[in-house]
Amino acid sequence: MAQVTLSDVARTAGVSLATASRVLNGSSRVPGKAISQRVMQAAEKLGYVPNASAQALARSSSGLLGVVIQDLEDPYFSAVAAGFQEAAGGQGQLVLMAQTSRDADLTIVALGGLNAQRVDGVLMVGSLDLSAEQRAVFGDQLARVEARGGQVVTVGQSYGIGRTVYPADREGGRAIGQAAIAGGYRRFALLDDVTRAPSAVDRAAGFAAAIEESGGRIEYDVPAPVTAAGGRVAGDALVRHLEEHPGGPMCFFAMTDAVAVAAMGRALHAGIRVPDELGVVGFDGIAAGRDIAPSLTTFDLPLRDIGRRAFELVHHPEDADLPETWEVREDTITIPGRxxxxxxxxx
Known part of the structure; x- marks a missing residue:
């Protein structure tokens, strides 16, 4: 059976193709009520299914929102995305989600795809070490969203477009360092993020500052990416370091909870006593950190709430209900943790 076309509907209703398109594809230039009813009745009679792309073009809006995250396996990203999705679903909004594996070029491709779908707004979660050229392309793609009247919200890094939500990365890193010192540790290790993501750089700087202020030093920089796989690599490296350099207990700042959980698992399997020989600290506050034994010391962020509030900033920014503890300064919003x-x- 041949697919029913818009031309078939127009012919049956006795109207022009342009008129049928305006009625069925959501244009703001809709003809009179009688003609509209005639077109709708013809479409129902023929079983016509509107073309979503044509509808988007007609009204310069798709009814879709885009979310770009770097690693769906990492609970930090999935928790923020889940909060956004829950809030969007409550408002009847559909979400297109792209995972880009912490790859800047894949992120550019994802943004181009979302623009091709004419999304009404975009949330980007995570930070990347970008070249000047890549940053310019990011900004251009996000500017296209704003040019259609859409909103852009980024978490962790600004691209000069829209509003940016910043977790308290440097402050959190400092708090973690101070807690490690108060716990009695005098030897410290730090994940050396090989991807140089800006958020990881800030967390490391805060931690290092707290250690240096106490008169201590970072004994071991562990090179690995900020991923669960990187955490396993880091865990094995820490075990070897402790075996080759015996002494007092060491505390390892893993930069994220996903890295911390993986590293701690490798250490425990190797017979390292946690926390007596090796303390492990994460950052994010994912649920898995509470479920493991021993439970994970971390800097806790309201991840799902970040996603929910980000939806408000994308969907109805003028009426977005942000907690009083969130510091709002023009286009930047800083989120405290604990x-x-x-x-x-x-x-």
Whole structure:
């Protein structure tokens, strides 16, 4: 059976193709009520299914929102995305989601695809070490969203477009360092993020500052990416380091909870006692950190709430309901966190 076309509907209703398109594809230039009813009745009679792309072009809006995250396996990203999706679903909004594996070029491709779908707004979660050329392309793609009247919200990094939500990365890193010192640790290790993501750089800087202020130093920089796989690599490296350099207990700042959980698992399997020989600290506050034994010391962020509030900023920014504790300055929003003391460190 041949597919019913818009031309078939126009012919049956006795109207022009342009008139049928205006009625069925959501244009703001809709003809009179009688003609509209005639077109709708013809479409129903023929079983016509509107073309979503044509509807988007007609009204310069798709009814879709885009979310770009770097790693769906990492609970940090999935929790923020889940909060956004839940809030969008409550408002009847559909979400197109892209995972880009922490790859800047794949992120550019994803943004281009979302623009091709004419999304009404975009949320980008995570930070990347970008060249000047890549940053310019990011800005251009996001500017296209704004040019259609859409909103852009980024979490963790600004591209000069829209509003940016910043977790308190440097402050959190400092709080973690101070907690490690208070717990009695005098030897420290730090994940050396090989991807140089700006958020990881800030967390490391805060931690290092707290250690240096106490008169201590970072004994071991562990090179690995900020991923669960990187955490396993880091865990094995820490085990070797402790075996080759015996001494007092060491505290490892893993930069994210996903890295911390993986590293701690490798250490425990190797017979390292946590927290007595090795303390492990994460950052994010993912649910898995509470479920493991020992539970994970971390800097806790309201991840799902970040996603929910980000939806408000994308969908109805003028009426977005942000917590009083969130510091709002023009196009930047800083989110506080809190130290959560688990059993993975001495205290």
């Amino acid at each position: 130290l959560w003391q688990g059993g993975s460190t001495m205290h």
